[in-house]
Amino acid sequence: MKKEHPWFYGWTIVALTFAIQFLVMGSGYYIFGVLLKPLSEALEASRFVISLALTGQIVMSAVLGPWLGRAVGERSIKVLMTVGFALLSLGLMAISLAETVWAFYLAFTLLISTGFALAGPIPNAALIASWFSRKRGSAMGISQFGVTLSGAVLVPVFTWLMLNFSWQTALQIFALVMPLLALPLIWLGVVKTPADRGTHPDGIHEEDERSSQLESEDEDWTLSRAIRTPTVWRLALVMGPGFMGISAVLLSLHSHLTDAGMTAMRASSLVAGMTLAGAIAKPTFGILSDYFDKRGVTLGSIVFMFAGVAGLISSTHYPLLMLSAVSFGLGYGAQMPLFNILIATLFGASAFARMVGIMGPIMLPFNLIGLPLSTLTYETFGSYVPAYAAILVLYLLATAGLLSLKLPKPSH
Numbered sequence: 001m002k003k004e005h006p007w008f009y010g011w012t013i014v015a016l017t018f019a020i021q022f023l024v025m026g027s028g029y030y031i032f033g034v035l036l037k038p039l040s041e042a043l044e045a046s047r048f049v050i051s052l053a054l055t056g057q058i059v060m061s062a063v064l065g066p067w068l069g070r071a072v073g074e075r076s077i078k079v080l081m082t083v084g085f086a087l088l089s090l091g092l093m094a095i096s097l098a099e100t101v102w103a104f105y106l107a108f109t110l111l112i113s114t115g116f117a118l119a120g121p122i123p124n125a126a127l128i129a130s131w132f133s134r135k136r137g138s139a140m141g142i143s144q145f146g147v148t149l150s151g152a153v154l155v156p157v158f159t160w161l162m163l164n165f166s167w168q169t170a171l172q173i174f175a176l177v178m179p180l181l182a183l184p185l186i187w188l189g190v191v192k193t194p195a196d197r198g199t200h201p202d203g204i205h206e207e208d209e210r211s212s213q214l215e216s217e218d219e220d221w222t223l224s225r226a227i228r229t230p231t232v233w234r235l236a237l238v239m240g241p242g243f244m245g246i247s248a249v250l251l252s253l254h255s256h257l258t259d260a261g262m263t264a265m266r267a268s269s270l271v272a273g274m275t276l277a278g279a280i281a282k283p284t285f286g287i288l289s290d291y292f293d294k295r296g297v298t299l300g301s302i303v304f305m306f307a308g309v310a311g312l313i314s315s316t317h318y319p320l321l322m323l324s325a326v327s328f329g330l331g332y333g334a335q336m337p338l339f340n341i342l343i344a345t346l347f348g349a350s351a352f353a354r355m356v357g358i359m360g361p362i363m364l365p366f367n368l369i370g371l372p373l374s375t376l377t378y379e380t381f382g383s384y385v386p387a388y389a390a391i392l393v394l395y396l397l398a399t400a401g402l403l404s405l406k407l408p409k410p411s412h
Contacts, residue, residue, distance in 0.1 A: 008203030009191065010131035014139050016189045017124040018146035020081065020182060025147045026154030027178045028088055028116035029057070034159050038167040045101045053108040058367050060113035061120075062360040066223050068117055069357020072126045073350075081186045084119025085179045087111045092175035096168040119182070121147075121336075126353035129344045130193045133201040134290065136344055141286020141337045148279035148333070201349070221351055226358045235342060236359070237401035238298065240366035241394035242335040245305055247370030248391055249328060250274065253312070256384040257321075266318065270325045277329025285334035289341050294407055298338050299399065305331030306395045309388050345407055 032054060039050050071080060091111030098104040124143065132139040161170035194200050226232045253274070257267035281301075289297045308328025315321050340356065347355045377387035 009197055013127050013131050014143050016185050017127055017143040019185055021124050022146035022150040023178050023182050024120045026150040027174050028112055030151040030155050031158045034155060035167060043101050043104060053105060056109045057113040060109055061117050062364040064117045065357035065360025068122050069354040072123050072353035077123050077192050078186050078190055080123055081119045084115045085182045087115030089175045089179045091115060092171045096171035122353060122356050125340045129349045129352040131201060135202055137286040137289030137341050140340050141283035144282045144337050221354050221358060223358050231346060234401050234405045236362050238398050238405055239339045240363060241398040244366040244370040245391045246332045248374045248387055249309060251371050252374040252384050270321055273322050274325040274329035277326040278333030281330045281333030282337050286337040295402055299402055301331045301334035301338060302395055302398055306392060309392055313385055313388050
């Protein structure tokens, strides 16, 4: 008989990773949208120059990924996360004191970006993959909802501090408060594996018989081995266009709409509807992946994105544009949970963190090229529409890749 504990500690891990990602994303990523203008003025640099720091963060995460994926499996997650929050705190403090662009770059790239990687998506997703098997999608989606909620809550808090004090003081307050909130959660609550508490994934005292051909092989994955594995490239083809579309469409949509004559407030409302739908999609698609075929759920996310972008190109009426924005939001919001779920399904929980880290460099071109594609297209053609049309073609390629991606069948 399958026996479950009255309260499975894995759900405590979900709550902890929700909170940790909430703090990491807010302090290591979202607040820099608010800082773009004051940093540009204080450091006497263009906003483009300041924004390159976020590109550096993407590159740093990709560079650290393979090492971090192995470290998560072999070392203490508590220690990695603690070092991560320490670096985040030092980085925020250093940026508040920066007087030159290069000082800002060094603080952001070496401290903020490294701290973000150590305490951010990879170790948190690895915890979920370790604690859950049958309900992994639900747990992953709920955990990552903290990523989106962070932007909705911490950005207004930071903005209020900045307006009432200064941007330097706001950074210093975040530098002090973030580790004070995070470290007790990490050291009192984080447990790396169910075995450390004498239980099993999902709290069920029966080994999950589901396995994949890849999982049964040698689990010593390396970047060179991954590059030679066709399944890795199929996965990149399936998920890459979705990640590329996020930056290509989401970050340019406001400009696209206002160029077409829409008021700034109406354009902002469409972007808000899109991001709200993206937040709802994370737990929704995660839960769906536990009860329905994962390829079908992933196809659904691609269809939502395709329909959304097609509607944004062809529609002129506000209600239809809002429907298109929500459709795209539902599709793009599902990308990160589904990406992690597919990695865990294909390669197994024990190799999950390593494979997430290895996928970083492989997915880097998709993560970097989206917004430059949109802006370059606009500069060339005077419109974002050709870039959006190119994204639609990539979604068709993602669908073809999905049809060729073989997932292990769960045993019943």
